[in-house]
Amino acid sequence: MLQITDLTKRFKDLTAVDRISFQVNPGEIFGFLGPNGAGKTTTINCICGLLKPDSGAITIDGQDVVAGGDQVRKMLGVVPQEVALYEEFNAIENLQFWGGLYGLKRSQLKSRVDTLLELTGLKDRAKDAVSTYSGGMKRRLNMAAGMIHQPKLLLLDEPTVGIDPQARHQMLDTVRHVAGQGTTILYTTHYMDEAETLCDRIAIIDHGRILAMGIQTEIQQIVGENRLLKVTGAFEKSTAESLPQKMKDLVLLSIQENEVLYSLPIKQTTGAFLEILMKSGFEIDHLAIKEPSLDSVFIKLTGRELRD
Numbered sequence: 675m676l677q678i679t680d681l682t683k684r685f686k687d688l689t690a691v692d693r694i695s696f697q698v699n700p701g702e703i704f705g706f707l708g709p710n711g712a713g714k715t716t717t718i719n720c721i722c723g724l725l726k727p728d729s730g731a732i733t734i735d736g737q738d739v740v741a742g743g744d745q746v747r748k749m750l751g752v753v754p755q756e757v758a759l760y761e762e763f764n765a766i767e768n769l770q771f772w773g774g775l776y777g778l779k780r781s782q783l784k785s786r787v788d789t790l791l792e793l794t795g796l797k798d799r800a801k802d803a804v805s806t807y808s809g810g811m812k813r814r815l816n817m818a819a820g821m822i823h824q825p826k827l828l829l830l831d832e833p834t835v836g837i838d839p840q841a842r843h844q845m846l847d848t849v850r851h852v853a854g855q856g857t858t859i860l861y862t863t864h865y866m867d868e869a870e871t872l873c874d875r876i877a878i879i880d881h882g883r884i885l886a887m888g889i890q891t892e893i894q895q896i897v898g899e900n901r902l903l904k905v906t907g908a909f910e911k912s913t914a915e916s917l918p919q920k921m922k923d924l925v926l927l928s929i930q931e932n933e934v935l936y937s938l939p940i941k942q943t944t945g946a947f948l949e950i951l952m953k954s955g956f957e958i959d960h961l962a963i964k965e966p967s968l969d970s971v972f973i974k975l976t977g978r979e980l981r982d
């Protein structure tokens with residue numbers, strides 16, 4: 675469905691997207707997981723033609739996005755990270771506006787508006803000005819606007835940022851529903867739990883590069899059946915380096931100024947680790963234990979957390 679090959683986008687000296695390649699298969703929810711500034715929005719903006727790539731190819735159903743023009747762009751819906759709605763207009767008027775831009779006919783537009791108000795649970799408030807909506811309602815209307823023309827491929831850019839947990843659940847259910855009806859979805863997020871529960875396949879992106887990609891169990895194999903142990907405090911570098919000799923299967927991953935990162939198989943107890951840590955003369959301020967998860971994959975790949 676969507677095929678991206680060696681996509682690169684630079685802003686002056688900064689390479690925001692650095693030779694990334696991935697494909698999203700028909701009907702799939704593909705998760706694009708990465709922290710602030712990873713290059714998620716830049717990638718989306720290249721796909722929908724808002725930005726011109728420096729190099730690489732983007733095709734939808736085999737047609738080039740840059741050269742393909744309107745025909746290709748009509749297959750595509752975008753739900754931008756920043757809500758793009760007219761606050762003084764109501765939901766119906768906003769949807770009519772976006773439908774008009776896509777050239778929907780009157781009768782077609784009316785039925786689409788009805789369907790989407792139903793889908794997003796905004797029917798009761800459809801005639802109230804958007805300025806009176808909650809953050810979650812605005813997000814849902816924003817999503818409806820991106821789908822007004824029934825795109826085959828929907829690009830969702832962090833659609834749950836800044837909304838409460840209940841509204842977030844509703845949003846995720848809506849995304850699942852839309853995917854269930856056959857729409858292919860590229861879903862960007864910095865919440866690993868969303869990527870875990872929602873997405874069929876995931877790419878982890880940071881500093882414009884894809885660090886890992888696959889179904890969840892494949893990505894998890896990067897950390898395997900290992901916990902990550904992050905110790906913060908005061909210690910000698912040589913002490914930190916010597917610990918793996920004192921404990922079987924303990925692996926040193928990285929050392930920074932006051933922080934050292936180890937991995938340890940889950941069958942080994944963290945109590946035993948703590949004991950040798952204290953005996954060795956570590957002054958521990960903090961010990962963080964991460965069970966195997968996408969988050970621990972990210973830490974292992976980058977040495978830092980998804981959200982810091």
Ligand SMILES: Nc1ncnc2c1ncn2[C@@H]1O[C@H](COP(=O)(O)OP(=O)(O)OP(=O)(O)O)[C@@H](O)[C@H]1O
Nearest residue numbers: 685690708709710711712713714715716717755864
């Ligand atoms: N128009 C621009 N001009 C210059 N630099 C830009 C521009 N747009 C993005 N950048 C930079 O490119 C990098 C990637 O930004 P991008 O918005 O794609 O990240 P993101 O993954 O969407 O992050 P966030 O989670 O904060 O939305 C960042 O370093 C950002 O500052």
Ligand SMILES: [Mg+2]
Nearest residue numbers: 714715716755
């Ligand atoms: Mg972004």
